[in-house]
Amino acid sequence: CHMKALLFGTTLLCLLASPAQAQLRKVNDISLAAASKLADTAMAACQAQGRHIVVTVLDRGGNIVAVQRADGVGPHNTDASRRKAYTALSTKNDTQALAVAARDNPDMANLTTVPELLLLGGGLPLRAKGDIVGAIGVAGGGGAQQDRACALAALAAIPELDSPTL
DSSP: OHHHHHHHHHHHHHHHHHHHHHTOOOOOOOOHHHHHHHHHHHHHHHHTTTOOOEEEEEETTSOEEEEEEOTTOOTHHHHHHHHHHHHHHHHTSOHHHHHHHHHHOHHHHGGGGSTTOOOSSSEEEEEETTEEEEEEEEEOSSSHHHHHHHHHHHHTTOTTSOOOOO
């Protein structure tokens, strides 16, 4: 009888242990090296146009991986770049597209009331093989279109990232 209980206990333990492994997902995430390269490229793209920006890169969990701020950029832009990146990550959308949608659709306009979201061009989700791996946010470049252009330029620096749908 003791052997039967031991066998049952061992079988039960194996059954309980097996699904735990299957429940873990392998996910891609932006690395510090890639985030730094994205930030460097965005800064260079804007500086080439005489624009000075703040750029923030977040990982897939919304954690800040890299932040760069050009000399003389207003301090509010640091938070704006982070919020643009967070908005792009959380909504899985280009923040410029969200801003347009919020102007044209009363239901989408409700997104402007969510405290951390910033519906203003310059935030882009970062995708690899269709999966979100992070986000980039740019602020301080003289307007939403300019901020977005610098963020877009940065994406070309990391070949593993999907090209954004424009």
